[in-house]
Amino acid sequence: MNEKRRNTDVPESEKLTQFDIFKSNYDINWRHVPVILGVPMLALLGALTTELTRPTLIWSIIFYFLTGFGITAGYHRLWCHRTFVASLPLQVFLLVCATASIQGSVIWWCTGHRLHHRYTDTSKDPYSVHRGLLWSHIGWLLVIEHDLPKGEVDVSDLTKDPLLIWQDKEFDWFSPVCALLLPTVVAGLGWGDWRGGFVYAAVVRLVFVHHATFSVNSIAHYLGDRPYDNKSAGDSTITALATLGEGNHCFHHAYPTDYRNGIRWYQYDPTKWIIALYGALGIATDLNTFNDNEIQKGMIQTSQRRLDDWNETINWGRSLRDLPVIDMDDFRASAKAGRPLILISGIIYDVTDWVAKHPGGKKIIKSAIGKDATAMFNGGVYNHSRVARNLLDNMRVGIVRGGMEVQIFSKQDVLIKGETTTIVEVAECTGDTTTGKGTGFTR
The missing domain is CATH 3.10.120.10 (Cytochrome b5-like heme/steroid binding domain)
Structure with missing residues (x-):
């Protein structure tokens, strides 16, 4: 059952709505506009004028999952939340895959995401769903709000990492090489489909990866059950299917250092499975999980709070x-x-x-x-x-x-x-x- 999103835990001074953008001092973020709005238009034009061959379709799907896991397993669960330790070869692999998604550097991406976790649903949350689905999905990327309150998070672990420092410095040329040139070259040299490789494995695939990731910020904070916490993040199978497992989002917000999002065997979380595979291969270690007893404590406390709220609406008679x-x-x-x-x-x-x-x-x-x-x-x-x-x-x-x-x-x-x-x-x-x-x- 979907539960109505709560905004009751947020102080009035910290709440924002979708209409606040019209009251703020902002500029268009021209660095992001071509990627967020231009790439989908290019993908549509290319798909209407380019034949999709079977080998290119298979390669596009494979590259979609590789780059998607680069974000979910790499940017999100490895670097942002430190849910496991990766060997250097695995770090390089995940970095290349994630860079092919053109979602900013690890340092930039994780800074925003850690702010999101620290200030969830408040004015300091960069993509608070309480400002509307459009804002949390892409709106926050298209504008720069000068009046927006600024939060603070520690990313010193990232800014001291030589690999991440290099990626942040060289991102402007490295990202199109990974996102556009690499998949095109594979299709071109592999089976002679240069045009199809560029259109489908590069551009169309990039649109799908973008909006799958953006859905974690928007739909995952709108749909689903909330058994672990009363904030906006929800657990939804629909969102999990669209986001490589990140849709089990209520659990993630409650227990962010757990490498799993879907903790039950039947919950769709391929990112959890791929990280477990890395562990089985010996290229990932220290896969962190929360004790089940602690998880059940959170579930009981959340249920009790909801029962207490429900209880307050019932007439129990004179005390x-x-x-x-x-x-x-x-x-x-x-x-x-x-x-x-x-x-x-x-x-x-x-x-x-x-x-x-x-x-x-x-x-x-x-x-x-x-x-x-x-x-x-x-x-x-x-x-x-x-x-x-x-x-x-x-x-x-x-x-x-x-x-x-x-x-x-x-x-x-x-x-x-x-x-x-x-x-x-x-x-x-x-x-x-x-x-x-x-x-x-x-x-």
């Missing part, structure tokens, strides 16, 4: 702490005067609206008026269900002092909006709110 404490004689006098009051486990109930509806008939419930019906209610006549006890919650009007079945009274536990307490404790903390013997009840 025991707010009920007047009266003497047994006053209870009996009020019942004798015509008010249909029943005593059960020390609590007095007004059953005016229930006499005619009682499943056991009027005779039984009338026979208990003005009496201690604890034994009758708890099995003497019928052992009532929790539904019956819940119905009684809305009928309680007081607590009696003295004259009840003391043992049952002192041991009876009562659930008040998630709190378990004994009636004796409630009576002690409430005190006598009447003015004295003989005052009885007020409606």
